Amino acid sequence: xxxxxxxxxxxxxxxxxxxxxxxxxxxxxxxxxxxxxxxxxxxxxxxxxxxxxxxxxxxxxxxxxxxxxxxxxxxxxxxxxxxxxxxxxxxxxxxxxxxxxxxxxxxxxxxxxxxxxxxxxxxxxxxxxxxxxxxxxxxxxxxxxxxxxxxxxxxxxxxxxxxxxxxxxxxxxxxxxxxxxxxxxxxxxxxxxxxxxxxxxxxxxxxxxxxxxxxxxxxxxxxxxxxxxxxxxxxxxxxxxxxxxxxxxxxxxxxxxxxxxxxxxxxxxxxxxxxxxxxxxxxxxxx
Numbered sequence: 557x558x559x560x561x562x563x564x565x566x567x568x569x570x571x572x573x574x575x576x577x578x579x580x581x582x583x584x585x586x587x588x589x590x591x592x593x594x595x596x597x598x599x600x601x602x603x604x605x606x607x608x609x610x611x612x613x614x615x616x617x618x619x620x621x622x623x624x625x626x627x628x629x630x631x632x633x634x635x636x637x638x639x640x641x642x643x644x645x646x647x648x649x650x651x652x653x654x655x656x657x658x659x660x661x662x663x664x665x666x667x668x669x670x671x672x673x674x675x676x677x678x679x680x681x682x683x684x685x686x687x688x689x690x691x692x693x694x695x696x697x698x699x700x701x702x703x704x705x706x707x708x709x710x711x712x713x714x715x716x717x718x719x720x721x722x723x724x725x726x727x728x729x730x731x732x733x734x735x736x737x738x739x740x741x742x743x744x745x746x747x748x749x750x751x752x753x754x755x756x757x758x759x760x761x762x763x764x765x766x767x768x769x770x771x772x773x774x775x776x777x778x779x780x781x782x783x784x785x786x787x788x789x790x791x792x793x794x795x796x797x798x799x800x801x802x803x804x805x806x807x808x809x810x811x812x813x814x815x816x817x818x819x820x821x822x823x824x825x826x827x828x829x830x831x832x833x834x835x836x837x838x839x840x841x842x843x
Contacts, residue, residue, distance in 0.1 A: 566611060568808060572808055572812070575830075579830070580601055582826070587823065592650040595650040596636070596646075596650055596822060599636045603811070606625055607629055610622060610803060619798035619800060619803075626803045626807060627770035629807060629810050633813065634738060634739055635725075635726065638731075638741075639653065645729075646822075651698055652728040654701075655702055656705065656725035658693050661688075665682040665683070668682045669682050669683070709722060712727070712733060726738050736767065812839065
C-alpha cells in the first residue's frame, strides 16, 4: 500500500489521532492542572503517541512492528483504565504512578552514576535527574504514597524469591502484583463497555488472552510461523505485508475507551466535542 493512500480503517484511525492530539493540547492550554491531572494527561499523551506509531507501521505494512507497538499501547491503555476505573481512587492511583516513576528515576540514575564508561555530560544529566526526583518525593502531597510504596515493597519481597523487587505503581494499596494480574482484574469491566461497532470476538469474549497473544511476537515465539523445515521455499518471505485491520481496530478501541473515560471523569466540559466527533465520523463511543 502506498504511503498516503489510506484504507478506510487507517483513515478512521488517523482522524482519531488528530482529534486526540487537538483535545490534549486544548486541555493543557485551558485547564488548571493539578499534579494528579498532569499525571493522567501524561499517560493519555503516551497512549496517543503509541497509537500514532500503530498508524505509521500499519500504513507501511510493517506487521511485526505493529504487533509489538499494539502490545505497548495495550499496556498503556490498561494502566489508564485502571487509574480511572474507580472514581474514589483516581487521586491515589495517579500519585502512585508519580511516586513509582520518580523511584525508578532515582534507581536508574544511581546505576548510571556508577558506570565509569559514561561521559561527564551524561553523569551531570543523571545527577540533575536524581536531584529532581528526590525533591519530588520529598513533597508533602506524596508522603502517604511513599510510605505505601515501602510497605508494598517489603510485602512483595517477603513473598518473592527476588529480594530487591520494586513494586509497580498499580500494586500499591493492595493492587495486583503483575501486569497480567491487572489485565485479568479489569478485563471484565472493559468487555461491558466495548461498543457494538467493534467486531472483535477476542475482545468481547476472550479479553484476558489478548495480552498473551500480542506477546507472542514480542518474545519471538512467532519466528518460525509459516516455515516448513522440508520446504526451502517456505523461507522465502517479504519483510512487509499482511492484514493490519485487527491492530488498527485495537488501536482505535484503545483511543475511544481512554478518551471517553478521561472526559467523563476528569474533563467533562469536553464531552460534547468528543460526542460530536464520534457522530461525525460514525464512531460509537464507549459506555
